[in-house]
């Protein structure tokens with residue numbers, strides 16, 4: 001089976017993008033990162049992508065003013081030009097229009113730094129600490145029109161330590177992000193994910209009740 005062609009959308013440093021690029025180098029990985037698209041010309045991740053020999057493209061959202069649909073249409077054109085199969089949002093800080101999202105049903109993933117549905121939106125680590133959460137983590141989910149609310153593909157949990165500050169907690173969660181995003185993309189690219197009633201099944205199986213990371217593989 002030919003490898004799925006993946007675009008990673010970024011706005012910043014691109015550490016998750018880098019993790020995906022690294023993972024995709026492995027023999028037998030079912031996807032290749034063929035495009036990195038950013039809404040910011042100064043996104044740090046662009047240099048990493050270029051150094052890896054991956055095509056990059058910048059579409060500055062500022063030029064589109066409030067016209068989100070036009071910005072999304074410009075992205076769609078570039079994605080089509082590169083014959084993209086799967087889109088991975090990785091620190092992409094733009095809200096997407098429902099029309100654009102509808103073009104990528106179960107073909108667009110996002111990584112979010114919390115155990116969804118807890119702490120949707122921004123400042124997740126700060127809010128988890130403020131709430132006194134004992135367990136925090138990261139989620140890879142399908143993108144739907146509602147922010148941070150699509151079917152959950154993979155999650156990883158970390159224990160919140162007594163002396164954690166935002167930075168320490170963020171670093172531990174980020175480490176898990178870099179594990180689960182390549183895993184989720186692999187499962188998707190291999191066609192092993194099915195969504196039933198808004199829940200993801202992997203190989204037809206729901207979450208084993210003992211897992212802190214699902215799936216464990």
Ligand code: GRF
Nearest residue numbers: 013014015016091111112113
């Ligand atoms: C990550 O924490 C990700 O979960 C969130 O934005 C951050 C992006 O970091 N969506 P990076 O650009 O991948 O390093």
